[in-house]
Amino acid sequence: MTIDGILFDVDDTLVDTKGAFAKALAAVRAEYLPNVPPEREPELVSHWRTDPGGYYRRYTSGEMDHVTQRRLRAELLHQTFGAAPVTEESFEAWDALFWGTFEKSWAAHPDARAAVDTVVAAGIRVGVVTNAATDLQERKLKLAGLPGLPVLVGVDTLGFGKPDKRVFLEGARLLGTAPARTAYVGDEPTVDALAAHEAGLTGVWLDRAGHRRGPGYTGPPLPDGGQGDLQDPAALRAAGVVVIETLADLPAALGYGPR
Missing domain, CATH: 1.10.150 (DNA polymerase; domain 1)
Known part of the structure; x- marks a missing residue:
């Protein structure tokens, strides 16, 4: 890709x-x-x-x-x-x-700064799409040690959030990239990764160890119309989603590196 x-x-x-x-x-x-x-x-x-x-x-x-x-x-x-x-x-x-x-208590994950820096070093455009308010997330990123990362779309941008396809498409538009050449990385398998995939982006599920939601987690149905196990990596891969366990795996998963 x-x-x-x-x-x-x-x-x-x-x-x-x-x-x-x-x-x-x-x-x-x-x-x-x-x-x-x-x-x-x-x-x-x-x-x-x-x-x-x-x-x-x-x-x-x-x-x-x-x-x-x-x-x-x-x-x-x-x-x-x-x-x-x-x-x-x-x-x-x-x-x-x-x-x-x-x-x-806001703090960045240990792999976050290096992941963003590697994307930038590879000449790839980078931004944020979130289901919280834009100003809140800008402040959160700054206090967590990730200042300057542009929050392109928040829930206040369109008046609604993910998993609506228009949210991902607006993010790609503001980033200046075609959806088919844009990846979205998030920790929720359906609201983030699968929804982005269905919007025409490359959906990436960050399946961090110990960070899955509990058994009450729900989200949009899988493409076959069923719910199944919404946190099953094999099911998400079969649906077209890229699955990684750490942000350090992102370059290999998406095929980029410093240019």
Whole structure:
């Protein structure tokens, strides 16, 4: 394949958002969920990341704002783990603890900086397409040690996010590359990689060890119309997706190197 441009996802692709969520939810557990022992904190993280209520997906489709989706997820988290209810009145303090801890915990994955530098050194255009707000992701990348990486499309750009094909096509347009010569790299197999593939880009699933969503993960159906195992590398490869385990594998997977 010939690749002229690479678009990256941010959360859990370039930035260790799972790790930041773990620290934020540990703080929440200690303050608001005393009935949940510390050893169950991974369950809290899995619940948050799988979004069983579908609230983040409703945010990315333009149905609700960012703070509302977070409040509803907090309410469901407390309900699921048998804690005192989160109300609209108590949410402000809850969110100050959660979001404050989350922001302070942003850090790039160890392979992120080198991956971006290698793309640039190879003469390939690089940018970001994300399902969060553009200004938030620009600030996150800067604080995580990845400044200057252009955030081309956020959920606020078109009013909706991935897996809508128009999001990937807009990213390629703004990058100045043809979709067929553009790769999209993300940690979600369906919302990122498969959706990009179906939009005409090269979809790359970054299947990081220990970073898959829990068993409640859902996404768009596979091309045969079924759901199956949405995190099965063999199934995704059969559907036309490139699968890598680390960003260091990207040059070999896409066939580029320094020019």
